[in-house]
Amino acid sequence: MQQGSLVEIEITDLNHTGEGVGRSNGQVIFVPDTVIGDRISARILHLKRHHAEGKIQKILKESPYRIRPRCIVADKCGGCQWHHIDDNYQSQIKHYQVIETLKRIGGFSDIETSPILTGTSSLGYRNxxxxxxxxxxxxxxxxxxxxxxxxxxxxxxxxxxxxxxxxxxxxxxxxxxxxxxxxxxxxxxxxxxxxxxxxxxxxxxxxxxxxxxxxxxxxxxxxxxxxxxxxxxxxxxxxxxxxxxxxxxxxxxxxxxxxxxxxxxxxxxGGLTFHLRPETFFQVNTEAAEALLGVILEKLALDGSQRLLDAYCGVGTFTLPLAQHVFEAVGIEVQETAIQQAKENAKLNGIDNASFFTGTVETILPQIQDQFDIVILDPPRKGCDRTVLDTLLSLQPSRIVYVSCQAATLARDLKYLCQEGKYQLTFVQPADFFPQTPHVECVAFLKI
Structure with a gap:
């Protein structure tokens, strides 16, 4: 195989960036704009150490999961990658990839899960x-x-x-x-x-x-x-x-x-009024995020006696709805403007049992001496700093809820938390916050 050569391959998998995966003479080839079941002719653009990168020249046989894109610039725009894939199959792929990543990287087996959550529409959802x-x-x-x-x-x-x-x-x-x-x-x-x-x-x-x-x-x-x-x-x-x-x-x-x-x-x-500014981080799919909040409330079965810590709390997106069901809620966020908005949103909704700290979670969490029954984690794609995980293992809250937008770092962090048997993974709920893209959100529940 050489750069510029044509190969005929069948797409048998999708990688974490949403590209189709095929093989020619044992060589792995990544090809965008494809889906499992496609048989294509592809031109090799780049040869890497462990794989090659190709581009569709001709679709020889269409996958049953391929659809006509509903975006007129889907073949050009980099905003979305999966307009050519059936919506239901997108959800199936994302659910499968989350569970398989937890098994492969985290070493988990027999994972209890439910069908992937979706918003009200796969189009027109971005706020x-x-x-x-x-x-x-x-x-x-x-x-x-x-x-x-x-x-x-x-x-x-x-x-x-x-x-x-x-x-x-x-x-x-x-x-x-x-x-x-x-x-x-x-x-x-x-x-x-x-x-x-x-x-x-x-x-x-x-x-x-x-x-x-x-x-x-x-x-x-x-x-x-x-x-x-x-x-x-x-x-x-x-x-x-x-x-x-x-x-x-x-x-x-x-x-x-x-x-x-x-x-x-x-x-x-979540039944509350939020003030959102232009630069405020807030989940782009409001309906899917509300569905995820519903699962968190259902699984935690709060009775008003718990003390809850929300790390990476942002403007209180999850902190404030959950605060209505616990004795006390505390949020940590590195962005000072987000903390100011969280406090404003708490006051706006008459919530007086929530307090907020500005700083990195790895800095603030070890300084908080109080004992929490529940810790919510919602870190960026890179996952949690090791200091955060070590502090949690020391504090030992009875339950941890980990919201993640990157299954690989989620699996890594859950493996670390569960490696000595202190915590058990009890349930994982994937959620499709980003239809027409390969990105997937999920929430994992741990207990002692």
């Missing part, structure tokens, strides 16, 4: 979209997601996975930017003003926030344009400007200024 801005060779403003493995924008006027109420903004905001003469940031020269367009919507309230991320905190004419937007869009409750002058791939800067309206939207989650 937040952050689009890079660009400019075509003819000078027209563009916005959309990047092409796969590039920083070339696929220009969009609608997106089938974002809330449909956000679609009218895309074409019209581009025209307004063009008319204002605002310049677009260039990643190479680091010149220009506008970097991203961010839209956020409350799925229950339909309130919308519009944010421009810019290198220029004094964007000429922004006040007048913000007033025009508020008049044009009845559901738009606020226009904000986020200032990010740094040479970085990080989207949001540290300063956000309200130009018109208010700096937050209202959302209803």
């Amino acid at each position: 937040k979209a952050t689009y890079p801005l660009g400019q075509s060779t003819t000078g027209n403003i563009q916005t959309g997601y990047y092409r796969r493995q590039s920083h070339h924008i696929v220009n969009l006027n609608q997106c089938p996975v974002q809330d449909p109420d956000l679609n009218p903004f895309l074409a019209e905001i581009k025209q307004d930017i063009q008319g204002r003469g605002w310049t677009i940031y260039n990643e190479t020269t680091h010149q220009g003003q506008l970097r991203h367009l961010a839209l956020r919507i409350g799925r229950k309230t339909k309130e919308i926030l519009l944010t421009l991320i810019t290198t220029d905190s004094q964007l000429s004419g922004i006040e007048e344009q913000a007033d025009i937007w508020l008049q044009r869009y009845p559901n738009l409750v606020g226009v904000t400007l986020n200032y990010n002058p740094t040479k970085t791939n990080v989207i949001f800067g540290k300063e956000t200024h309200t130009i018109a309206g208010r700096p937050y939207l209202r959302e209803i989650f």
Whole structure:
């Protein structure tokens, strides 16, 4: 096999990034835009040490799980990878991959589980979209997601996975930017003003926030344009400007200024009202996250006597709904702005038995001397720091609930917690927060 050669393979598996897996003469080949059951002709693009990377040249036989993409740029846009796979089969794959990863990496067997949770729809579910801005060779403003493995924008006027109420903004905001003469940031020269367009919507309230991320905190004419937007869009409750002058791939800067309206939207989650700001982390699939919260409440069967710690608590997304069912709830979060919002949301809902600490979990957790009955973990994709796991093994809460967006790091951390027999894995619930992509969320329950 050589780079550039053509091979005929059958796709027999999908890897963790969503690419199809086939073999030719014992050589593993990864091919995007495929699904188990496809027989294809593929051109070899890259030869790696343990695998090759290919590209479809022709589909010789379609998988029964292949469907026609419901997105007109599915073959170009890097935002989603699985528009060509049947929704039900996507869920089956994700459930299987979570359980198999726990077995392979974690060493677990006979895992008790239930069918994967889903939201109300596999399309139109995203409550937040952050689009890079660009400019075509003819000078027209563009916005959309990047092409796969590039920083070339696929220009969009609608997106089938974002809330449909956000679609009218895309074409019209581009025209307004063009008319204002605002310049677009260039990643190479680091010149220009506008970097991203961010839209956020409350799925229950339909309130919308519009944010421009810019290198220029004094964007000429922004006040007048913000007033025009508020008049044009009845559901738009606020226009904000986020200032990010740094040479970085990080989207949001540290300063956000309200130009018109208010700096937050209202959302209803778990029966509570939350104020969400443009840069606030909040699960993008509100309905699926609520379904996961329901499973947590059901499995914990809280009676009001427990003391609960929510590590990586964010704005109190899980802390506050659970606080209503326990004696005391404590949250830890590294981002100070998120803790401020968590406190505001607690006050907004009249919850007075929740307190919050700012700092890393590995720093704050060992300093808390109180004993907790339940610890909720919801770390980033890299999983928990070893210090956190060691502290939990020392504190020995009777139950641990681990919410994860990365099955491999979940399996690693659960193996460490259970290796000496102090904890047992009792139940795992996968959840599809990100239809049309290979990403999967899940929650694991441990007890002493």
